[in-house]
Amino acid sequence: MTVINKMNVEEQAIQAKKAAKTLSLLKTEEKNAALLTLADVLDTEYESILTANKADLEKGSNKGYDAAYIDRLTLTKERVEEFAQGLRDVAKLEDPTGIVDSDWTLDNQLNVQKVTVPLGVIGMIYEARPNVTVDATGLALKSGNAIVLKGGSSAITSNKQIVEVMHRGLEKTKIPKEAVQFIDSTDREATQQLFTMKQHIDVLIPRGGGSLIQAVVNNATVPVLETGVGNCHIYIDAEADVEKALAILVNAKTDRPAVCNAVETAIIHKDWLETNKDALIQAFNENNINVHGDEAAVQVFPGAVLAREDDWANEYLSRDIAVKTVNHLDNAIDHIDTYGTKHSEAIITENVQTAETFMKLVDAAALYHNASTRFTDGGALGFGAEIGISTQKLHARGPMGLPALTTIKYMMNGNGQIR
Known part of the structure; x- marks a missing residue:
């Protein structure tokens, strides 16, 4: 374990804040050039990253990490190349800063402009995935922000x-390497310190499991952009098309079961289930989906286990699914209100009015009618990239791309006006 030096952590935040000033003055072309340089250096020095990754994998194997966790941790040449390509993709995106959102002139001829500007210094607290180190850095730098990284x-x-490689790349650019800080202590005190450095850190973004996110939300004095776990639901209405329902449900459960936008609970109208149970049983069997159901569902699905209370709130991140049977749309909405995490919710129905009611009444960052929840992703929705998925309502909600990493300033230009 690295011994934490409180002054070192604070000094890193101070350096990031100074670097943010330099970043705010750079032109879009200079930021893009820096991202392309970082991409090239990652491609060139991938072997050193893979060597470092082997040490983490050996440690993880000795600690008994499960296969899914090891997969998220594992780096290959191809995955590093994907990191690099991600930076190139971000370089192609529109610069979210310096945009005049509105412009007007008062009666006294004082001109007012509402302009987008960087947040300043982003504190990124995350677990497991090394790709977040690169992804978060690229998005922060493109939006003119410095970043302090605290990985698991x-x-x-x-x-x-990865950060050492990126620092070598930044030395060839207009962006100071101090704009990317990495706290290499594994001591929780380092994380706790980030929670309270409001004078240096402008916003915290936690990305990981529910316990990490809640620890940040509950303890931070720095403003938090809350990302959320995904206990996502799909409601199959009595008027759902069978082919659509089966395809969407299977996709949302099995495409990538261990991600936050995978479905965890299927809420099924009893009339639809009675008519189409054979097709649904076959779909679940063919895709190795295990059912944790209420009493009615257990009677339908062979091998299903009776759901416990925690099954309705569980983010399985596997091929397990909870199945709730209901008599009415209102019952489905009540269930989502009770157990949902305000991430992604879907309804499958051919009744437009039913769909509109669902979309208006369900409180979530992303809502779908006749489509898979797997689209709650910055890349899939056309944002180019994302730093996380916000389940809160202030500042940003849903997949957070570059615009979510900005705030606004009102800039007034006058000619001696006084009040």
């Missing part, structure tokens, strides 16, 4: 090497 202990060696 499981990927500490990989993340440290």
Whole structure:
């Protein structure tokens, strides 16, 4: 374990804040050039990153991490190349800063402009995935922000090497390497310190499991852009098309079961289930989907286990699914209100009025009618990239792309006006 030096952590935040000033003055072309340079250096120095990653994998294997966790932790040449391509893709996106959102002149001829500007310094607290180190850095720099990275202990060696490689790249650009800080301590005190450095950090973004996110939300004095776990639901209405329902449900459960926009609970109208149970049983069997159901569902699905209370709130991140049977749309909405995490919710129905009611009454960042929840993703929705998915309502909600990493300033130009 690295011994934490409180002054070192604070000094890193101070350096990031100074670097943010330099970043705010750079032209779009200079930021893009820096991102392309970072991409090239990652491609060139991938072997050193893979060597560092092996150390994390060995440690993870010794600690008994499960296969899904090891997969998220594992880096290959191809995955590093994907990191690099992600930076190139971000470089192609529109610069979200310096945009005049509105412009007007008062009766006294004082001109007022509402302009987008960087947040300043972003504190990124995350777990497991080394790709977040690169993705978050690219988005922060493109939007003119400095970033302080605090990754989890499981990927500490990989993340440290990735940042060292990116620092060497930044030395060739107009962006100071101090704009990207990595806290290499595995001590929780370092994370706790980030929670309270409001004078240096402008916003915290936690990305990981529910316990990490709640620890940040409950303890931070720095403003938090809350990302959320995804206990996502799909409601199959009595008037749902069978082919659509089966395709959407299977896709949302099995495409990538361990991601936050995968469906965890199927809420099914009893009339639809009675008519189409054979087709649904076959779909579940063919895709190795395991059912945790209420009493009615257990009677329908062979091998289903009776759901416990925690099954309705569980983010399985596997091929397990909870199945709730209901008699009415209102019952489905009540269930989502009780157990949902305000991430992504879907309805499958051919009744437009029913769909509109669902979309208006369900409180979530992303709502779908006759489509899979797997589209709650910055890339899939055309944002180009995302730093996380916000389940809160202030500032940003849903997949957070570059615009979510900006705020606004009112800039007034006058000619001696006084009040």
